Amino acid sequence: xxxxxxxxxxxxxxxxxxxxxxxxxxxxxxxxxxxxxxxxxxxxxxxxxxxxxxxxxxxxxxxxxxxxxxxxxxxxxxxxxxxxxxxxxxxxxxxxxxxxxxxxxxxxxxxxxxxxxxxxxxxxxxxxxxxxxxxxxxxxxxxxxxxxxxxxxxxxxxxxxxxxxxxxxxxxxxxxxxxxxxxxxxxxxxxxxxxxxxxxxxxxxxxxxxxxxxxxxxxxxxxxxxxxxxxxxxxxxxxxxxxxxxxxxxxxxxxxxxxxxxxxxxxxxxxxxxxxxxxxxxxxxxxxxxxxxxxxxxxxxxxxxxxxxxxxxxxxxxxxxxxxxxxxxxxxxxxxxxxxxxxxxxxxxxxxxxxxxxxxxxxxxxxxxxxxxxxxxxxxxxxxxxxxxxxxxxxxxxxxxxxxxxxxxxxxxxxxxxxxxxxxxxxxxxxxxxxxxxxxxxxxxxxxxxxxxxxxxxxxxxxxxxxxxxxxxxxxxxxxxxxxxxxxxxxxxxxxxxxxxxxxxxxxxxxxxxxxxxxxxxxxxxxxxxxxxxxxxxxxxxxxxxxxxxxxxxxxxxxxxxxxxxxxxxxxxxxxxxxxxxxxxxxxxxxxxxxxxxxxxx
Numbered sequence: 143x144x145x146x147x148x149x150x151x152x153x154x155x156x157x158x159x160x161x162x163x164x165x166x167x168x169x170x171x172x173x174x175x176x177x178x179x180x181x182x183x184x185x186x187x188x189x190x191x192x193x194x195x196x197x198x199x200x201x202x203x204x205x206x207x208x209x210x211x212x213x214x215x216x217x218x219x220x221x222x223x224x225x226x227x228x229x230x231x232x233x234x235x236x237x238x239x240x241x242x243x244x245x246x247x248x249x250x251x252x253x254x255x256x257x258x259x260x261x262x263x264x265x266x267x268x269x270x271x272x273x274x275x276x277x278x279x280x281x282x283x284x285x286x287x288x289x290x291x292x293x294x295x296x297x298x299x300x301x302x303x304x305x306x307x308x309x310x311x312x313x314x315x316x317x318x319x320x321x322x323x324x325x326x327x328x329x330x331x332x333x334x335x336x337x338x339x340x341x342x343x344x345x346x347x348x349x350x351x352x353x354x355x356x357x358x359x360x361x362x363x364x365x366x367x368x369x370x371x372x373x374x375x376x377x378x379x380x381x382x383x384x385x386x387x388x389x390x391x392x393x394x395x396x397x398x399x400x401x402x403x404x405x406x407x408x409x410x411x412x413x414x415x416x417x418x419x420x421x422x423x424x425x426x427x428x429x430x431x432x433x434x435x436x437x438x439x440x441x442x443x444x445x446x447x448x449x450x451x452x453x454x455x456x457x458x459x460x461x462x463x464x465x466x467x468x469x470x471x472x473x474x475x476x477x478x479x480x481x482x483x484x485x486x487x488x489x490x491x492x493x494x495x496x497x498x499x500x501x502x503x504x505x506x507x508x509x510x511x512x513x514x515x516x517x518x519x520x521x522x523x524x525x526x527x528x529x530x531x532x533x534x535x536x537x538x539x540x541x542x543x544x545x546x547x548x549x550x551x552x553x554x555x556x557x558x559x560x561x562x563x564x565x566x567x568x569x570x571x572x573x574x575x576x577x578x579x580x581x582x583x584x585x586x587x588x589x590x591x592x593x594x595x596x597x598x599x600x601x602x603x604x605x606x607x608x609x610x611x612x613x614x615x616x617x618x619x620x621x622x623x624x625x626x627x628x629x630x631x632x633x634x635x636x637x638x639x640x641x642x643x644x645x646x647x648x649x650x651x652x653x654x655x656x657x658x659x660x661x662x663x664x665x666x667x668x669x670x671x672x673x674x675x676x677x678x679x680x681x682x683x684x685x686x687x688x689x690x691x692x693x694x695x696x697x698x699x700x701x702x703x704x705x706x707x708x709x710x711x712x713x714x715x716x717x718x719x720x721x722x723x724x725x726x727x728x729x730x731x732x733x734x735x736x737x738x739x740x741x742x743x744x
Contacts, residue, residue, distance in 0.1 A: 164188050164251055168258045170244075173352040173359050174236045176268045179204060182244065184230040184258060190249040193230060200242045200265075206232030236265040266357050294319040294387060296365075296416035298332075298380060304422045308438030308469050309532040310501045311370045311421065312342070315383055318353070318360040324409050326365075327386035333712050334370055336378045336423075336682050338472065340497045342367035369497050371438075371469045372423040374682030380419040387412050426530055431539050433476065436677060437529035439468010439501070445525045445542035453552040457513050460545065462525060465505035470495055475508045476527050481520040484512040517551040635672035636739050639665050643732055650724045655713070658724055662731055663710040666703065669735055683707070695741055699734065706731050 170182035184195070195207065208231040230247075241264045246257040294317065301312040315331070317323070350361040365385075372378065389410045426438075444463040452458055462476055475489050490511070495504030514520070525542040642665035649658035671677065674689045683704055690700045709727055 164254075164256050166247075166249060166256050166258045168244075168247065168261050170261060170263065171352050172262065173264045173266065173354045175266055175359060176236050176239050178268075179233060179235050182232050182234055182261070184247050186228045186249060186251070186256075187226060188251050189226070189228055190251050191253075192250040194248040195230065195232065196245040196247050198232070198234060198244065200236075200238050200240070201234040201244075202237050204233040204235055206230070208232075236263075239265050239267060241265070264354055266354055266359060293321050294323070294389060294412070294414065296383065296385065296414045298383065298416045298419045300380075300419060300421060303420075304424065305372060306424050306438060306530065306532045306535075307372050307375055307426055308436060308472075308530070309372065310439070310468065311337075311372070312499055312501075313368045313370055313380065313419075315365045315367070315416070317348075317363045317365055317387070318355060319350075319363070319387075319389075320358070320360055322390040322407075323348075323363075324388040324390050326388065327411070328384070329365075330384040331366065331712075332381040332383050333708055334368065334380065335708070336374045336684075337370040337372055338469070339371070339711065340369045340471070340502060342369055342497050342499055367499060369502060371472065372421075374684060375423045375425040378421050378423055380421065382416045382418050384413065384415045387414050427535070427537070430530075431526075431528040431537055433526040433539060434528035434530070434537060435474045437468065437470075437473050437527070438532060439466055439470065439529060440531055440533070441466030441468065441470070441473075441527070441529050441540070443525075443527045443540040443542065445545070447545050447547070450546060451548045451550075452514070453550045454514055454517055455552055457511055458547065460510045460512070460522065462508045462510070462527075462542075463505055464508075464527060467501045467503040468529070470502050470504060470506060473506055475506075476525055478510050478525055479523060480510075480512050481522070483516040483518070483520070484514050486510070486512045514547070514549045517549045519546070519548055521546045635669050636735070638672060639669035639735050642668065643728070643735065646728060646731075650721070650728055653721065655724060658728075659710045659713050662727065663707065665735070666707055666710070666731060669738070670703070673738070690738075693741070695738065699737060699741070702730065702734055703738075706734065 165185075165187045167185045168182065169185070171180050174180050184193075189211070193207075210229050210231070212227045241262065244261045244263060246260055248255065248257045250256075297316045297318060299314045299316060301314075305311050313334075344364055344367050348363040348365065350363045353360050353362040389412055390407045391410050392407055442465050444461075444465075446461050448459045448461070460478060462478070464470070464473060464476075471493075475491060480486050487510075490509045492507045492509070493504065495502055495506075522545040524544055526539060528537055528539040530536070531538050642661055646658050646661040646665060649655075649661060670686050670690070674686075674693065676685065676689060687700055687704065690703065691697070706727060713723070713727075
C-alpha cells in the first residue's frame with residue numbers, strides 16, 4: 143500500500159511538472175570581499191533529470207551541492223494547485239579582486255534543456271568586507287575613528303540633476319549601513335519647496351541589498367521615493383531629511399565566554415541627517431503653441447462622441463481622453479467650442495493615474511455634455527492639445543478630426559402654418575350653372591380692436607426696440623468678455639476656489655486627509671494662478687510671493703499663504719494628522735481667500 147501511494151504521488155508530481163512553465167533562477171550576493179564565504183543557490187520548479195553546475199572560475203568551492211526539495215499543495219473550492227521547488231546550494235569563497243560573471247547552470251527536464259541566467263559578482267578588497275565580529279570588536283574598544291562615523295549614513299539620490307520645468311524627477315531617500323539596524327524613529331522628510339510632489343509606493347519592510355561604495359561593502363535600503371515636478375526655474379536645493387536610527391551594538395562591558403556565546407548587544411539611538419542636493423531646472427523653450435497649458439511628458443489624445451445622430455433636447459457626450467506619462471495630474475482640460483444652439487455644461491473629469499519609479503502614468507478622461515436645442519447639421523472643429531517632450535526637447539501638438547452632428551427635430555417645437563385649399567377635382571356643380579351672388583355689404587371687424595395706432599401700441603413698440611438694443615449690447619459685451627481669457631479667469635477665481643474649499647470640507651468630514659490636503663493645495667495654487675493671471679505651470683512660492691506683494695497684499699498675508707501651502711504639502715506625507723489640525727488649516731485657508739478677494743482688485 144505504501145509503495146502504491148508513493149508511486150501515485152511521484153506520478154502526480156511529474157504530471158504537475160509537465161503542466162507548468164519551467165523556472166530556473168539563481169540568487170547570490172552581488173558584492174563580496176576577498177576571502178569572504180557566501181552562498182549561491184540555483185532553484186527550479188520542476189525535478190531535473192540532470193543538473194550541470196557552472197565552472198565557478200575565480201572562486202573556490204568550499205561545499206556543495208547541497209540538494210533540497212519542497213512540495214506544497216492546496217485544494218480550495220474544488221481547485222487543486224501544487225507547487226514544487228528543487229534547490230542546489232554551493233558555498234563559495236572569493237579569491238581574487240575584480241568583477242566576474244558566473245556562467246549559466248544547465249538542467250534537463252523532460253528531455254528538454256534549460257539554463258539559468260549568468261550572474262555578475264563584484265569582489266572588493268578584504269577591508270571592504272569587514273565581518274560582524276570585527277565590527278563589534280572595534281566598537282567595543284571605543285575606537286571611534288572617521289571611518290566609524292561613516293558606518294551608517296543617509297543619502298538623497300536623484301535620477302537626474304538637470305531637468306525642464308514640469309519634467310518629473312525621481313528622488314530616492316536611502317540608508318547605507320555596515321551595522322545592524324533595529325529600526326527608525328522620527329522621520330522628517332524634505333518639504334520639496336518649488337516642486338509639486340507625489341510619493342511613490344515602497345514596501346513597508348526595508349529590503350537591504352549589498353553595494354560597493356568606494357571599495358567598501360554597504361547594505362543599501364530604500365526608505366522613501368518621491369516623484370517631483372518642478373514648478374520654477376533656476377537652481378533649486380532639496381533640503382536634507384532626518385531620522386533617528388536605532389543601531390544594535392555590542393555592549394561595552396567586560397566580556398566573558400557567555401557574552402561571546404549569547405551576544406550581549408544594546409540598542410543605540412543616533413540622529414542622522416543627509417546632505418542637501420541641488421537640481422538645475424531649465425525653462426521651457428519660447429514660442430509655445432496656443433493650446434499648450436503646461437503639460438510635460440509624452441501623451442496621446444483620443445476624441446470621440448457617443449452619437450453622431452440625435453434629436454433636439456437629447457444629450458450628447460464628447461469624450462477627450464489624454465493618456466501617457468509626465469505631469470498628467472496637472473493637465474487642464476482642453477477647450478471645446480460647441481456650435482451655437484448647443485447648451486453646454488461643466489466638463490466631468492475621470493482619471494486613473496499611478497505614481498511609479500518611472501513617473502506618473504495613466505489617463506484623464508474629460509466628458510463634455512451638451513444638449514442641442516435647434517435642428518440642423520453641425521460640427522465641432524479640431525480639438526488641439528500641446529505638450530512639451532523633454533526627450534526631444536520640443537513641443538508636440540495633437541489634433542483630432544472634426545466631429546459632425548445631424549440633429550433632427552423631436553416634435554416639441556411649434557410647426558409653421560400650413561396653407562389649406564381645394565383642388566380642381568373638388569369643385570362640383572349641384573344642379574344649376576349659375577350661383578346667386580350676395581349683394582349685401584358684409585361687416586368686418588378688426589381682431590385687435592382699437593389697439594393698432596393707439597398710445598399703448600407705440601409704447602409697446604418702443605419697449606421692443608429698447609429691449610433689442612439692450613440684448614445687442616449685452617451680447618457684444620459678453621463676446622468681448624469671453625474673448626478676454628485673463629479677465630474670465632480673474633472673475634471666476636473666487637467661484638472656483640469656493641468649490642474647491644467645499645470639496646475639501648467634505649473630505650475633512652469624511653476624515654480623508656490625503657484628499658483633503660490635496661484639494662486644499664489645489665485651491666490655494668489655483669486661486670492665486672487665476673486671480674493673478676499666472677500660468678499654473680510657472681507658479682511657485684517665489685513668483686507667488688512677488689506677485690502678491692505687487693498687488694498690495696500685506697506681508698503677513700503672504701506669509702500666511704506660504705504657510706498654508708507648506709503645511710498642506712508636508713501634511714500629506716506626515717502621518718497622524720488630526721481632525722483639529724485639518725479644521726484649523728481649513729479655516730485659515732477660507733479666511734485668507736476671503737481677505738485676498740477684498741484686497742486684489744481687477
